[in-house]
Amino acid sequence: MDTPIEAIYKAAKEEIPAEGDYLTRIAGHLHSAITTLDRQTAHAGEPALMTSMLRVGGDIYDVLHLAVRSLDNASVALIMTADDFVNTDDQAREDYENLSQDLKDAEMPHHSTDELGNPEDEGYDVENPMPMPPGTTHIDPSEDPDTPDQDREQRDAQEDSQPELPDAPGRDWE
Numbered sequence: 001m002d003t004p005i006e007a008i009y010k011a012a013k014e015e016i017p018a019e020g021d022y023l024t025r026i027a028g029h030l031h032s033a034i035t036t037l038d039r040q041t042a043h044a045g046e047p048a049l050m051t052s053m054l055r056v057g058g059d060i061y062d063v064l065h066l067a068v069r070s071l072d073n074a075s076v077a078l079i080m081t082a083d084d085f086v087n088t089d090d091q092a093r094e095d096y097e098n099l100s101q102d103l104k105d106a107e108m109p110h111h112s113t114d115e116l117g118n119p120e121d122e123g124y125d126v127e128n129p130m131p132m133p134p135g136t137t138h139i140d141p142s143e144d145p146d147t148p149d150q151d152r153e154q155r156d157a158q159e160d161s162q163p164e165l166p167d168a169p170g171r172d173w174e
Helices: 002-041 048-090 090-097 101-105 150-161
Strands: none
Touching: 002 048, 002 090, 002 101, 002 150, 048 090
16 A cells, blocks of 8 residues: 555656646647648638637637646646655655655656647638748638548548557546
């Protein structure tokens, strides 16, 4: 059975970061999908349904981004709390000395998700190709949007190139 100090360090250095890894992978998949949708929305003339989908996707991405940062902050706070116990409590110090070296040496968690920005902002400019703000990709308005079959093929190829998303540890999705 884990001691309280061991449980705190495991949570801070293994369990919470595993959840952060899971959310980071989901955010990466969503970022890719939003980028594709942004391009298709520009080709389609910015229809309200597609811009609404961009807004919802951007909001979800922002929530994932903040959740990952919050998980990392929670890990750091737990580690600081455990370190304080180890420095001020004899039993905690003894328990810490008995921890595995792997757990003691585990790195501080830090995930990274790219700032998405606002997907409703002009990112693809079909009307005014020059000058383009940084991050803008010009879309030729005479070019037809991808057909559903082309879009499906691109999505399938992209999904095949990305690692599978396993269930997060301790979760039973069934």
